[in-house]
Amino acid sequence: MKAAIRLSEPSRRSNLRAAFEIGCCLALVLCVLLSAALAHYNAVCDEICAGTLRLHILANSDTLEDQLLKLSVRDAVLTRAAAVTQNASNKEEAVRAIRDALPSLEAAARQALRKAHSGQSVRCVVEESWFAPRDYGSFRLPGGEYTALRVELGSAAGHNWFCVLYPALCTGASGAQYETEEQNALVFGQYEVRFALLDSARALWRAVTE
Template sequence: MKKLLQKLPSAGAGPLRIRKILEWGCACGLLLTIVLTAAAVRYQTVCARVCGDTLRLHILANSDTVEDQLLKLQVRDAVLEQVTAATQYAETKQQAVQTLRTAMPDLQRTAQRTLRHAGSSQQVQCRLEEIPFAARRYSGFWLPAGTYTALRIELGSAQGHNWFCVLYPALCVGSSEARYADTEENALVFGGYQVRFALLDTARSVWQKITD
C-alpha cells in the first residue's frame, strides 16, 4: 500500500504542470515576437540600403499621344548611350551621381537635340533629385518601394506616361552581371533573400522542449 501511494501523483502536480506549460508558452510567444520584429527590422534595413545604393533614370513624356511617346523613346535611346559611357567606370552610386552632375549639361543638350531632329519644339529639363518610387518588378530583378536618387528628364509638360530604369548598378543599361556590392542587397533584389538569426534556432529549441 505504501508503494502504491508513492506512485500516485500529488494533489498539486496537475496545476504545477499546467503552470510550467503556460510559462513555456509565454516564453515561446515572447521569443517569437522578438524574432519576427528583428526580421522585419532587418528586412527594412536592407530595403533602405538598396534605395540608398541605387541610381535610377526617370523620363517623362510630354503626353500620352503616340507621337510624344515615340519621342520619349528616342530621347531614352540617345541619353542611355551617353549615360552608359559616362557611368560605366563608377564603383559606387556616389561616383555615378557625381559623374552625372558633371555630364548634366551634355545630357540635356543631347535630349534637346534629339527632339529638334525629330521636328519637336518641346523643351527638356534634366535634374538629379530624390523621388519616391513604388515597388516594381523588372525582368530578372525587383526593387522595393522607397525614395531613390534619380536622373529625371522631363519632356515638354511631362504629363505623359514615364519610362524608368536603373543606371547604377547598370541593371538595365549595362552588363547582365551588374550587381550590388552587398550580398544581402543582391539577395533581396534578385531573389533568395532570407532572414536568419540565432534567435530562430533558440525558438526552435524552446518549442522542442515544450512539445517533448
C-alpha cells in the same frame, strides 16, 4: 478513488498553466526575432536605396506619340549616361559624372526629339525622390528615397519610365551588382527572410518539452 481524482486536478491545472506560460514565452521570443529580422531587412533596403542612382523619364502626356517620344529619349539618354558613368566605382562617382554631364544629356534628349520632329522642351536634373517598390522582371527594387536623374519632357504629365543607371542594371553592363551578397540577393530575387527564428522556436519548444 475520489481522493485520487481531487489530487489529479491541481496537477492538471499546473500542467495547463505551465503550457500557457511556455506558449507566452515562445510568442515573446518569436516577436523579438521577427522584429530583428524585419529591422535587418529594412537596413538592407536602406543600403540599396543609398547605393542606387535611378533614371526617371516623364513623358509629356499619355498619347501614343508622346509615349513613343519618351522611348526615343530614353534610348538617347541611356547611351550617353552609360558612357559617362562607365568608370564610376560607386554611386557617388556616378552621381558626380551625371551632374557634370547634364548639359550633354539634355542635348542628347533634344537631338532625339528633333529627329522625331518634335519641339517639346527637355529638363534634366539630379534630385532625391521617393520611389515605390518596383519589379523590373530581371530584378526588383524596394521602395524608398533614391537619387535619380529626372528627365522631364514637355509638361511631364504622362506615364513615367524608370530604371537604374548605377549599378548599370539598365544598360546590359556585365557583372553590374551591389556591394553585398544580401543586397544582390534582395534585388535579384534570391532573398529569403529565413525564419531561422522558427527553427530557434522549435528548438526551444523541444528543449522545454522533452
